[in-house]
Amino acid sequence: MTRAFSPYFDPEFDSLYERINGPSCRVTFDNDTVEDNTIVKIDCVKKQDQLLEVVQVLTEVNLTITKGYISSDAGWFMDVFHVKDVNGKKVSDQKVNYIQQAIDSKRVAASKIKPQTNKLYNTDLHKEPTTIEMTAIDRPGLFSEISAALADLHCNIVEAHAWSHNARLACVAYISDQSSDTRIDNHRLANIEHHLNTILHASNTSEKTSLDLTEQKDVKSTGLINAGGSEGTMTVVERRLHQLLLSVHDFDVPHTQTVSVSSAKASVLIENCDEKGYSIVTVQCKDRRRLMFDTVCTLADMQYVISHASVNSHGGSAFQEYFVRKIDGGALSTEREKQHATKCLEAAVERRVCEGTRLQLCANDRVGLLSDITRVLREKGLVVLRADLATKMEKYVDITFYVRDVFGNNVDMELVKSMKREMGLIDLAVKNEKIVKPNSPTAMKPRFSIGDIFRSQIEKLSHSLVTYM
16 A cells, blocks of 8 residues: 655745845945945845835935946846945945845834934824825915915924926825824814815816825824835835826926926937847936936836846936836837836936025924915915925924926026015025036937847846946
8 A cells, every 4th residue: 555645844944045045135335346436235035116125225315326237037136236425425334234224124124124314203193293195287376375275274284295397286295283283183184185175176277186185094104105115204205296296197298388498308218129028218317316216116106117227327417227027027019108108207307306496494383384485485476396394303494495486587686585584584595406408418328238238148137237347
């Protein structure tokens, strides 16, 4: 009689791979090889949106990515980045420790990670703000109307961020009850939503507008829902602003708006590598901070999976190349898909860049402060292109506006002096952020392109990337 035996599995087998190859995610830093950059190398098991998570972590600690090579063949993810801090120096040991913790999320519990760029307000249980999100067709004075409405509804604006692009406005605001500085109850939220909807829809345009209002029920969920990444960080807010503007088709220029040539505009080219089933997305534009974050999160929001990539910046110009597939595994098969992706990436590059004058204000916190300031801006005929407000230590408020007049011109300095007089004790600093248009044409493609290697020898891509380092 034949006896049947069940296969035996050693309980230690599950950890064998890790014991042989090390932890599931290895992060190494090299401050010696390159003179003015730190080399960050990440090796880990591949998962969806892995590149976005890594880029988000590097962005949160204000690192500038000057060069990068990404490969994710055979279920393994490999990144090599050249980075520097905001002062153009190499990465400090303090940031190294945070990056190692944040990227290796499987080994370090999220509760133990302490981001250095969390939201600026205090996250006390009883003072947790309520998050509201707004999208609308933009018009002069709309942000001022929103601020005034919240003040009339007895809401204190703890933090707010707004982007305007192609006549669309997206705003994320954190508000609390004026009298108690606590969360706003559901009944009041419904009234606030209705009132704000009335203001947002008070436009002559026939285009659809929307307001999405979300209440945070869990005190730990202080960030934005479904925005991805760590909750409560600035990159999550910025990604949500990208998503909101994408949802209202800000990539389409309104018929009433004159198309202007801006140095912020990207040159986007999409072609297919048919033999491997990839679409090759090439982005060339003026270099700036957070550029890679903007393009990578937009590709992720369009449901494209990045398998390989190379990025490089030199002489103020940036070159990015991504090998992508749709989430179902196919390349972009039609010209319509390619045109849509091209317009979305162009918009992603343009949204953050403001051709205007930056007004930076600091004042003691009080209810209605933002409403009063934006009223002065509106009365002076200024249009708010972007706004960032944060309450620090519950005592004072930092506000940054990017503004221009209704004709698209810079703010006259005499007008600034007049605003200073009207604002009284508010400290106002002015910086001209007008972008100087380059004399040269769109940045030339660098000598190194991952596509050159990919087309000729894709199976040896990872080795080629290391060689080029």
